[in-house]
Amino acid sequence: MEIVEIEHTAIPSLPETVCCVGYFDGLHKGHQLLLNKTLDLAKQEHLASGVILFDPDPWTIFHPEQTLDYLTPLPKRLSMLAKKGFDFVYILRFTKSFAALHEQAFHDVLVAMHVQTLVCGTDFHYAAKNKGNVDSLKSDPRLRVVALDPFMETQQQKISSSTIERYVKEGKIELADELLGYMYSLDGIIGKGFQRGGKLLGIPTANLECDPDYVLPATGVYAGFVQVGRRLVPAMINIGYNPTFGNEKKTIEAHLLDFNENLYGRRVRFLFAVRLRPEQKFASIEALKAQLHRDIVSTRDILAKKSVKDWCFD
Ligand SMILES: Cc1cc2nc3c(=O)[nH]c(=O)nc-3n(C[C@H](O)[C@H](O)[C@H](O)COP(=O)(O)O)c2cc1C
Numbered sequence: 001m002e003i004v005e006i007e008h009t010a011i012p013s014l015p016e017t018v019c020c021v022g023y024f025d026g027l028h029k030g031h032q033l034l035l036n037k038t039l040d041l042a043k044q045e046h047l048a049s050g051v052i053l054f055d056p057d058p059w060t061i062f063h064p065e066q067t068l069d070y071l072t073p074l075p076k077r078l079s080m081l082a083k084k085g086f087d088f089v090y091i092l093r094f095t096k097s098f099a100a101l102h103e104q105a106f107h108d109v110l111v112a113m114h115v116q117t118l119v120c121g122t123d124f125h126y127a128a129k130n131k132g133n134v135d136s137l138k139s140d141p142r143l144r145v146v147a148l149d150p151f152m153e154t155q156q157q158k159i160s161s162s163t164i165e166r167y168v169k170e171g172k173i174e175l176a177d178e179l180l181g182y183m184y185s186l187d188g189i190i191g192k193g194f195q196r197g198g199k200l201l202g203i204p205t206a207n208l209e210c211d212p213d214y215v216l217p218a219t220g221v222y223a224g225f226v227q228v229g230r231r232l233v234p235a236m237i238n239i240g241y242n243p244t245f246g247n248e249k250k251t252i253e254a255h256l257l258d259f260n261e262n263l264y265g266r267r268v269r270f271l272f273a274v275r276l277r278p279e280q281k282f283a284s285i286e287a288l289k290a291q292l293h294r295d296i297v298s299t300r301d302i303l304a305k306k307s308v309k310d311w312c313f314d
């Protein structure tokens, strides 16, 4: 997959494509509908397939003081799109001058990019003041537009990245996973912790130095997996402050079941399946250890019922 960064004032020479357009944070079930349609049409029309994204996030252009978190920070989104099999991702540089373009000027950009067919949701809006919509796109004879209805969470509610983000932050990970169509995950590198897990508790816990800009699940204990290379290892994961020890910094750590390898410095993925309980302050280390052993049993029971293949992004 080729990633092309594009300034709307200097569009490079590009092949004819079928493209979908959007922000696609999360690549949830609704997004996947658009992505799959785009790939199908590209195949039918014997054209290259592409995804048009915007960066930086339009919100940060108008609210530079705010930092935003994502379900899929851009590097992860790009690697997921590559995995889906797209030929191109076009990253349109979002600036105030780009935001001010009128509908026709936005269409000109698409035409100059050689987008033959544009796939979008029927709720897609664009151009200055978000005035452009599917009707204005369709009214341009130079564009072929395929608009798909949003994927519904309930009869009234469409699936949206912001709803999923809220579920993740509230620890409603099963609801989030259901709307994503795959297990929510955090990527990063395993670093050093306080060296208590193995020695003091007899339960080693690998500490994740998480990549930046992720929406973090609510503090608590989760059953899930750690992906090490190609292996998905069942694991129990804790996010929080280890109140029994009173840490000041939030940590994200996992005990991998039936596993005994050195993970320091390795790039891994933590996948979240079910929230087991909140973090608790225990009166003694023995009480914490006893709870961790009960968590191992619960994790085994829960994951035995999960068909992992259905819960991985492809
Ligand atoms: C599944 C799991 C559940 C945990 N639950 C708690 C908890 O409820 N309360 C707590 O104080 N620490 C909890 N911990 C954190 C342990 O205290 C922590 O792993 C230990 O202090 C080792 O930290 P270290 O890896 O930095 O050495 C949990 C850890 C894991 C992996």
Ligand SMILES: Nc1ncnc2c1ncn2[C@@H]1O[C@H](COP(=O)(O)OP(=O)(O)O)[C@@H](O)[C@H]1O
Residues within 6 Å of the ligand: 190, 191, 192, 193, 194, 195, 196, 197, 198, 199, 203, 204, 205, 206, 207, 254, 255, 256, 257, 258, 259, 260, 261, 262, 263, 264
């Ligand atoms: N089953 C396992 N789960 C988690 N980490 C493991 C496991 N087996 C071996 N390890 C190794 O042990 C380290 C965690 O040990 P721990 O004593 O908790 O130290 P730290 O405080 O540095 O995390 C991990 O980073 C990993 O390299």
